[in-house]
Amino acid sequence: MALKTEEMVLNMGPQHPSTHGVLRLELQLEGEIIKDVIPHIGYLHRCFEKHSEAMTYPQVIPYTDRMDYLASMYNEFGYALAMERLMGIEVPERVEYIRVIMGELQRIASHLVALGTYGADIGAFTPFLFCFRDRERILHLFEITCGARLLYNYIWIGGLSNDLHPDFIRLTKEFIKDFKPNLKELNDLLSFNAIFIERTADVGILPLETAINYGVTGPNLRASGMKWDLRKDDPYSVYNKFDYEIPVGSGEKGKIGDCWDRYFIRVREMEESLKIIEQAIEQIPDGDVKSAIPKRVKPPEGQIYTRVENPRGELGYFIISDGSLNPSRVKVRAPSFVTMQVFPELCKGFMVADVVAILGSIDIVLGEIDR
Amino acid sequence: MGILDKEFSEGNIVIAKTDDLFNWARLSSLWQVGFGLACCAIEMMATSASHYDFDRFGVIPRPSPRQSDIIIISGTVTLKMATRIKRLYEQMPDPKYVISMGSCANCGGPYWEHGYHVLKGVDRVIPVDVYVPGCPPRPEALLEGLMKLQEKVRNESMIKKSA
Amino acid sequence: MKTSEEILNILKDKFGDSIIELKSDKPIDSFVLAAPLEVDKICMFLRDNSDLQFDSLMNLSGVDDANGEKVKDNKGTETINGGTLSVWYHLESTKLKHKFTLKVSTERAKPEVTSVTEIWKCADWHEREAYDMYGIIFLNHPDLRRILMPYDWEHGYPLRKDYRNPEFYQGMKVPY
Numbered sequence: 001m002a003l004k005t006e007e008m009v010l011n012m013g014p015q016h017p018s019t020h021g022v023l024r025l026e027l028q029l030e031g032e033i034i035k036d037v038i039p040h041i042g043y044l045h046r047c048f049e050k051h052s053e054a055m056t057y058p059q060v061i062p063y064t065d066r067m068d069y070l071a072s073m074y075n076e077f078g079y080a081l082a083m084e085r086l087m088g089i090e091v092p093e094r095v096e097y098i099r100v101i102m103g104e105l106q107r108i109a110s111h112l113v114a115l116g117t118y119g120a121d122i123g124a125f126t127p128f129l130f131c132f133r134d135r136e137r138i139l140h141l142f143e144i145t146c147g148a149r150l151l152y153n154y155i156w157i158g159g160l161s162n163d164l165h166p167d168f169i170r171l172t173k174e175f176i177k178d179f180k181p182n183l184k185e186l187n188d189l190l191s192f193n194a195i196f197i198e199r200t201a202d203v204g205i206l207p208l209e210t211a212i213n214y215g216v217t218g219p220n221l222r223a224s225g226m227k228w229d230l231r232k233d234d235p236y237s238v239y240n241k242f243d244y245e246i247p248v249g250s251g252e253k254g255k256i257g258d259c260w261d262r263y264f265i266r267v268r269e270m271e272e273s274l275k276i277i278e279q280a281i282e283q284i285p286d287g288d289v290k291s292a293i294p295k296r297v298k299p300p301e302g303q304i305y306t307r308v309e310n311p312r313g314e315l316g317y318f319i320i321s322d323g324s325l326n327p328s329r330v331k332v333r334a335p336s337f338v339t340m341q342v343f344p345e346l347c348k349g350f351m352v353a354d355v356v357a358i359l360g361s362i363d364i365v366l367g368e369i370d371r
Numbered sequence: 372m373g374i375l376d377k378e379f380s381e382g383n384i385v386i387a388k389t390d391d392l393f394n395w396a397r398l399s400s401l402w403q404v405g406f407g408l409a410c411c412a413i414e415m416m417a418t419s420a421s422h423y424d425f426d427r428f429g430v431i432p433r434p435s436p437r438q439s440d441i442i443i444i445s446g447t448v449t450l451k452m453a454t455r456i457k458r459l460y461e462q463m464p465d466p467k468y469v470i471s472m473g474s475c476a477n478c479g480g481p482y483w484e485h486g487y488h489v490l491k492g493v494d495r496v497i498p499v500d501v502y503v504p505g506c507p508p509r510p511e512a513l514l515e516g517l518m519k520l521q522e523k524v525r526n527e528s529m530i531k532k533s534a
Numbered sequence: 535m536k537t538s539e540e541i542l543n544i545l546k547d548k549f550g551d552s553i554i555e556l557k558s559d560k561p562i563d564s565f566v567l568a569a570p571l572e573v574d575k576i577c578m579f580l581r582d583n584s585d586l587q588f589d590s591l592m593n594l595s596g597v598d599d600a601n602g603e604k605v606k607d608n609k610g611t612e613t614i615n616g617g618t619l620s621v622w623y624h625l626e627s628t629k630l631k632h633k634f635t636l637k638v639s640t641e642r643a644k645p646e647v648t649s650v651t652e653i654w655k656c657a658d659w660h661e662r663e664a665y666d667m668y669g670i671i672f673l674n675h676p677d678l679r680r681i682l683m684p685y686d687w688e689h690g691y692p693l694r695k696d697y698r699n700p701e702f703y704q705g706m707k708v709p710y
Binding site: 328 | 683
C-alpha cells in the first residue's frame with residue numbers, strides 16, 4: 001500500500017532568485033513530486049502593443065529593444081526587416097553584413113547570460129562570473145558602435161544609426177581569438193561536470209511531437225531533435241552566404257530533448273555564431289549605411305508577418321498598416337511566450353528541485369513573455 | 372578609515388561615537404533583496420558580476436526580504452507587481468532602504484504616457500531613498516547610487532532624540 | 535508546397551459557404567477570410583489533410599478593425615459602435631514548408647470565435663491574450679481568463695481603440 005500523502009500548493013515567485021524575472025508558478029505537489037504547474041504571467045506587462053499604435057514607425061524601435069532585453073539587436077533586426085518588406089526597401093549590402101554580425105554577437109551574449117544563470121541556478125556560481133566576463137567584451141563592442149550597453153536603437157528601418165567604429169573589426173577579431181579557449185574552459189567547468197550532468201540529464205524531456213504542437217521553436221526545438229532554423233529554412237538577410245551548421249540535440253548524456261541537450265545546444269550555437277562572424281568580417285563590403293533610410297516612413301495599406309531566428313526562437317512581427325504614419329496594429333509572436341506554455345508538461349512527475357533546472361533550460365525572458 | 376588606523380597604531384583603544392560605529396558597520400554590509408524586475412535587472416546582475424563586483428561594497432543578494440537591508444527596484448513596476456513590491460518592502464526589517472533604479476521605477480520611463488498597466492514611479496507605493504536615472508543606468512551609475520545611499524546612512528543617528 | 539490560391543480551392547471544395555474570399559490585392563501577404571464559428575473545423579482540416587499538413591500555428595492575433603461608427607459624447611470621449619473585431623491565424627507546415635494566413639471577423643457587440651486550442655496547443659495562451667486585450671470570446675476554450683492584466687481588472691479591454699484608462703486601480707493612481 002502506498003504511503004498516504006496530501007496534495008500541497010506551493011507558490012513560487014514572483015520574487016524568486018531562479019524564476020529569471022517576475023514569473024509566478026503555482027506548483028501542485030504530492031510530497032516532493034510535481035502533479036501540475038500553473039504559470040501566472042503578466043507581472044511585467046508593459047503595454048508594448050498599445051505604445052506601438054501611438055508611435056510612428058521609427059519610434060517603435062526603442063520599444064522593441066525593451067521586450068527581449070537580452071537580445072535587443074535581434075528584436076530591432078526583426079522589426080526593421082518586417083518594415084522593409086512592407087515598404088519594399090532594398091538595403092545596402094554593408095548594412096546586411098553589419099546586422100548579421102551584430103545579431104550573432106547578440107546571440108552569443110544572450111546565450112552567455114542563459115548559460116551563466118543556468119549554472120548559478122543549479123548551484124555552480126563560477127561559470128556565471130566567467131560568462132559575464134566574456135559578455136562584457138561583447139557589450140563593449142556594442143558600446144563603441146552605438147553608445148549603449150543594453151538597449152541600442154541601432155538597427156533602423158532601411159539602415160543603421162551609424163557605421164562601425166574604426167576599431168570594431170580589430171576588437172571583434174581579438175574577442176573571437178580570446179573567446180574560443182574560454183568556451184572550452186566553460187565546457188570543462190560546467191558542461192561535462194559530473195554533478196551538472198547528474199542534475200540535468202534525463203530531466204524535463206520534451207518529445208518532438210509535443211514541441212511542434214506547442215509551437216516551441218529555437219534551441220528548445222532543435223534540442224528535441226528537429227533541424228529547424230529560420231536562418232536556413234526561411235532565409236533572410238545574407239545568412240545564405242555563410243557556411244555554418246545547425247546543431248541538433250543528440251541525447252548524448254540522457255534522452256533527446258532533456259535539459260542537458262537544451263543547455264548544450266546553446267554552447268554549440270555559440271561556436272556556430274563565431275563561424276558566421278568570422279566569415280562576415282572577412283567579406284564585409286564598403287558602402288553607406290544610411291543611404292536607404294527613408295525620410296518619411298509611410299508604408300502602403302496592407303499587412304505582413306515576418307519572422308527571424310532570435311536567440312530564443314522564432315520572433316515574429318505581425319504589422320498592419322492603414323496607410324498612415326502610425327501602425328494600426330503590431331503583434332509580436334514572442335518565442336518565450338509560446339515556449340512557456342509547454343513548461344507544465346515538462347515538469348509533471350519530476351521533483352521540486354528540478355523545476356529550477358527545467359525553467360533555466362528553456363531560457364525565458366519575462367520582458368518578452370509579458371511585453 | 373584613516374581615523375581608526377591612527378587609533379590602532381597608538382594604542383589598543385578605539386574611541387568612536389556609537390552612532391559612527393553602528394553606521395560604519397551598517398553601510399559596509401548592505402544586503403540586498405535578490406530581486407530583479409526588467410531590463411535594469413540585467414545591468415544589476417552585470418554590476419554584481421566580474422567587472423564591477425558589487426560584493427566589494429558589502430552588497431550581497433539575499434533570497435529573502437527578511438534578511439535584507441536594501442531593495443533595488445530594478446525595472447518597470449506594473450500594477451500587478453506593485454502590490455507584491457509593497458508586501459516585499461513590508462517584510463523587510465527596519466532600518467531599510469530603497470534604491471529606485473532606472474527611469475521606469477523613477478517615473479514610468481518610456482511607458483509614462485500610454486502605459487495602461489505601468490505604475491508611474493515606484494514612489495507611489497513605497498518610499499524611495501535614492502533615484503538612479505538612466506534607461507538602463509550603467510553599472511557605474513548604480514554604484515554611484517549605492518555610494519549616495521552609504522553617505523545617507525553615515526549621517527543617520529539611531530539614538531532616539533529626546534524632544 | 536502549395537500557394538494560397540491552391541489551398542483556397544481545396545478549402546472551397548470542402549467547406550463552401552464558410553470560406554468567404556481570398557484577398558490578395560493589398561501588398562505582400564494574401565489571406566483567406568472565413569466564418570468565425572466554423573474556424574475550428576477548417577483548422578482541423580488544414581492540419582489533418584495530407585496535402586496541407588499545417589502542423590504549426592505560428593501566430594494568432596486579435597485585431598480591432600475600428601471600422602464601426604465613432605460616437606463622441608459631450609465630454610469628448612469617443613466610443614466605437616458596431617463594426618468588427620478580427621482574429622488572424624498564421625499557419626505553417628514544417629513538413630511541406632508552406633504558409634497560409636486565415637482571418638475571421640466577428641461582431642464587435644458580440645465577438646465570438648470558436649477555439650482552436652484542441653488543434654494546436656500553443657493557441658491556448660494566444661487566445662487568452664486576445665480575450666484579455668480585445669474581449670473576443672473563444673468558444674470551447676478550456677480556461678478563458680485574463681492572462682496579462684490582473685485577474686480582477688474591470689476596466690475593459692485595453693487594446694481596443696476606444697479604451698480609456700481608469701483613474702485608480704486598487705488605490706493606485708494609474709495616469710501619470
